Amino acid sequence: MTKSYLSLFLVLLSLSAFAQKFKVSGKITDANGEPLIGASVIEKGTNNGTTADGSGVYTLSVGYSGATLIVTYVGYNKIEKEINGQEIQNFTLEDATLLSQVTVVGSRNMNRSSTDTPAPIDVINIQEVTTKQGQLDVNQLLQFAAPSFNSNRQTGSDGADHVDPASLRGLGPDQTLVLINGKRRHQSALVNLFGSRGRGNTGTDLNAIPAAAIERIEILRDGAAAQYGSDAIAGVINIVLKETVSQLTANVNAGMYKAKYRFDDKNFDGQNYNVNLNYGLKIAKTGFLNVTADYNFRDHTNRANTSPLDEISRRQYGDPQMKNAAIYYNAKIPVRKNFQVYSFGGHNTRTGDAYAWTRFADDVKNIPSIYPNGFDPIIASKITDNAATVGVRGVWKQWDIDLSNTYGFNKFDFSVKNSLNTSLGAQSQTSFEAGGFQLGQNVTNLNFTRFYKSVLSGLNIAFGGEYRTERYKIFAGEEASYTTYDQNFAGGSQGFPGFSPADITNRSRSNFGAYLDVEADLTKKLLVDAAVRFENYSDFGSTLNGKLGARYKITDDIAVRGSVSTGFRAPSLAQKYFNSTFTNFVNGQAVQVLLANNNSAVTKALGIPELKQETSQNASLGVTVTPKGSALSVTVDGYYVKVKDRVVLTGQFSDEDEAIGPLLKSLNVGQAQFFTNALSYTTTKGIDVIVAHSTALGRGRFSTTLAANFNWMKLGPINTSPALIGKEDTYFNQRERSFVLASAPPSKINLTFDYTVSKLSLMVRFVRFGEIKLTNWNYGSINEETNQEYTEAEYTDIYKPKIQTDVTANYKFSKNISLSIGGSNILNVYPNMSKPYLTESGGAWDPVQMGSNGAFLFTRIGFKF
Incomplete structure (x- = not known):
């Protein structure tokens, strides 16, 4: 953290001296009017609280007259209420059965809160976040709300332009498990081939889930494979859907980017529009059906031809155009007193247009009679994403039993527009159906949970099993999208060659898992959690993993927590079976590249296991510090993650290579690459720091949050096959290693100031991104001027630390209507420029830090009835 950050933080904390208190009192009873002795009353957003006395009466001095009180008592439903200047506040709590208790990711104890677990958990209230920032999709919301989370939009990266790769703690997108209401979410069918993040990984498409359907997002920043299974190496993201009833909410959002760099006279581009509706219908006494409809449009941005450093590389560089429509639901229906049927899920359709690299007029891959000025191919997508969970949950002899089935499906259908097949000559068509791929997943769960209140100071036992099946398919495009009709010219659709019949894949696998989780409060100060999980996969065998965690309260204000665990991640079916021939650009020159699957003739010839x-x-x-009676909380968590046999996408072997060249020439491709467990290990060390403070200021409340992530990654030796010993620099060279190291900035610091007074709230946020280094296409090449290999300084692109500034104002005209106006990156800060033709993306910036779009100005109108 810079000195200016620290000084500003301390000055604003000192403003608490001007706090004005407001006294509130009342009585807390149950539905029969009996006092609830010891019920907890806490001022929301602070550690300021009290308990009810022997008559159920409480008195509390809060920061200001608009404060919100949270009232809880074990075995009863929580109440959250804004006092609105009323000094007398009475509360009546209703009995809560086990079926209504809250599940928090990271603990299977349904009596546990997010602040009471042995592992760090971020709980992000989506309604609060969306009123204070302009981002409209889940990935970008989390990018600026959680420092350990990183996501950047890609451009010129084929399928990755249409699905934003994301990561936790600098690890891969496929090393984070995503849950919806505690149930495993299916991954995207896409495997990322380009870009600075997620290279060679499959991930989960968070943007398929509308933010308007989400109540909160829980981020478990700890390895949890022993608790939840494969993929949970970096942590777990649990998305909790809304349960509100008898309330209609609607939001209309609009925004655009202020272009600092344009080759024309346009000052704004990248218009964004969003409209969403949410309504909940009550069913019986405790049941509900909550439905969300959401539509989002995002237009192109263009930051091409902006660099003074070199000649034009692309005429179009920026965000793709996206149209995203979704409908989601969440439902619970009571069956007798102790059982309920539940279901949730939704449908998402996304269409996208992304610009590929420019083919200029004199390019050998252009046909001047069709495109006299050259052309910019457009890679278009239609993505279909469906998900549905159906389950029954009940209580039998104090055991909470949960049986469910979840099906998820993701399909990419590619087409190419504004293109041609050079080998067809002047008769070539200009649009093509290019084929695509899809992934289906079905998961059946049976879980048992029981809490023994009288054993020790509380004992929770959970066990259960899971059976999962997956199927991955690649389907071919039309003939002209992949065929070379004249061997003297490049074949296939330019920009994105279609999948051929040789690429068609239809593969499946299954796995069975079983777990045991025991969590015990050995004393009122010491909590211990232990978990073990066994899984067996049909395609690679069995694995056994364990976790041990603990939290110890040194005092009521200070606690230490920690955990050790082992984990695993099964390679995705896409990583095992994806194969394709595509066009890559090396120093601005197009090269046909074969991506061979793990069972191909190429990998077998090279002895790749x-x-x-x-x-x-x-x-x-x-350590956590939460002084009672104050509004300060501090958490500091260090972590260490060592991943062995990491799956990566190798470098590209040339047809001039003595070992693989003859085979590649017979396949008519210039280069080839494949997936393999190339990295013997990676180690990631890091620290998460969160400092939050809230105080009354004048007639309102002033909140300050400092949240930071620092991480350091180291890559181990390269695993090669005997046939490729000595070729480690091609197998996984410096360029590929730098992409892994750039999965996240080495530091990301968020400093947020939030002031609320009456109907007005103001937010100012600073986000500092650490320095990132990437290796460009000069690596390993000869400088024609010196006849020597380029030096490290010449093949390294350095993106120095940058600070983004966000400002938002929100005003509530009434309890039904609110307006937000603001800007993200209002100072129009960009990463440092690089030479476009040397970057992976072909623009003056790779997708790093805050991205290359510049300032985003937005407005939002919210309705609630």
Whole structure:
């Protein structure tokens, strides 16, 4: 953190001296009017609280007259209420059965809150976040709300332009498990081939889930494979859908980017529009059906031809155009007193237009009679994403039993527009159906949970099983999209060659898992959690993993927590079976590249072994400080993650290579690459720091939050096959290693100031991104002027630390209507420029830090009835 950040933080904390208190009192009873002795009353957003006395009466001095009180009592439903200047506040709590208790990711104890677990958990209230920032999709919301989360929009990256790769703690997108209401979410069918993040990984498409359907997002920043299974090496993201009833909410959002760099006279582009509706219908006494409809439009941005450093590389560089429509639901229906049927899920359709690299007029891949000025191919997508969960949950002899089935489906259908097949000559068509791929997943769960209040100071036992099946398919495009009709010219659709019949894939696998989780409060100060999980996969065998965690309260204000665990991640079916021939650009020159699957003739000829699971060792240690009676909280958590046999996409072997060249020439491709467990290990060390303070200021409340992530990654030796010993620099060279190291900035610091007074709230946020280094296409090449290889300084692009500034004002005209106006990156800050033709993306910036779009100005109108 810079000195200016620290000084500003301390000055604003000192403003608490001007706090004005407001006294509120009342009585807390149950539905029969009996006092609830010891019920907890807390001022929201602070540690300021009290308990009810022997008559159920409480008195509390809060920061200001608009404060919100949270009232809780074990076995009863929580009440959250804004006092609105009323000094007398009475509360009546209703009995809560086990079926209404809250599940928090990271603990299977349904009596546990997010602040009471042995691992760090971020709980993000989506309604609060969306009123204070302009981002409209889940990935970008989390990018600026959670420092350990990173996501950048890609451009010129084929399928990755249409699905934003995201990561936790600098690890891969496929090393984070995503849950919806505690149930495993399916991954995207896409495997990322380009871009600075997610290279060679499959991930989960968070943007398929509308933010308007989400109540909160829980981020478990700890390894949890022993608790939840494959993919949970970096942590778990649990998305909790809304349960509100008898309330209609609607939001209309609009925004655009202020272009600092344009080759024309346009000052704004990248218009964004969003409209969403949410309504909940009550069913019986405790049941509900909550439905959300959401539509989002995002137009192109263009930041091409902006660099003074070199000649034009692309005429179009920026965000793709996206049209995203979704409908989601969440439902629970009571069946007798102790049972309920539940279901949730939704449908998402997204269409996208993304610009590929420019083919200029004199390019050998252009046909001047069709495009006299050259052309910019457009890679278009239609993405279909469906998900549905159906389950029954009930209480039998104090055991909470949960049986469910979840099906998820993701399909990419590609087409190419404004293109041609050079080998067809002047008769070539200009649009093509290019084929695509899809992934289906079905998960059946049976879980048992019981809490023994009288054993020790509380004992929770959970166990259960899971059976999962997955199927991955690649389907071919039309003939002209992949065929070379004249061997003297490049074949296939320019920009994105279609999938051929040789690429068609239809593969499946299954796995069975079983777990045991025991969590015990050995004393009122010491909590211990232990978990073990066994899984067996049909395609690579069995794995056994464990986790041990603990939290110890040194005092009521200070606690230490930590955990050790082992984990694993099964290689995705896409990583095992994806194969394609595509066009890559090296120093601005188009090269046909074969991506061969793990069972192909190429990999077998080179002795590449079958993919196996990644394994991990995780450790974390942290401290929490929450002084009672104050509004200050501090958490510091250090972590260590070692991932062995990491699956990566190799570098590209040339047809001039003595070992692989003859085979590639017979396949008519210039280069080839494949997936393999190339990295013997990676180690990631890091620290998460969160400092939050809230105080009354004048007639309102002033909140300050400092949240930061610092991480350091190291890459181990390269695993090669005997046939490729000595070719480690091609197998996984410096360029590929730098992409892994750039999965996240080495530091990201968020400093947020939030002031609310009466109907007005103001937010100012600073986000500092650490320095990122990437290796460009000069690596390993000869400088024609010196006849020597380029030096490290010449093949390294350095993106120095940058600070983004966000400002938002929100005003509530009434309890039904509110307006937000603001800007993200209002100072129009960009990463440092690089030479476009040397970057992976072909623009003056790779997708790093805050991205290359500049300032985003927005407005939002919210309705609630």
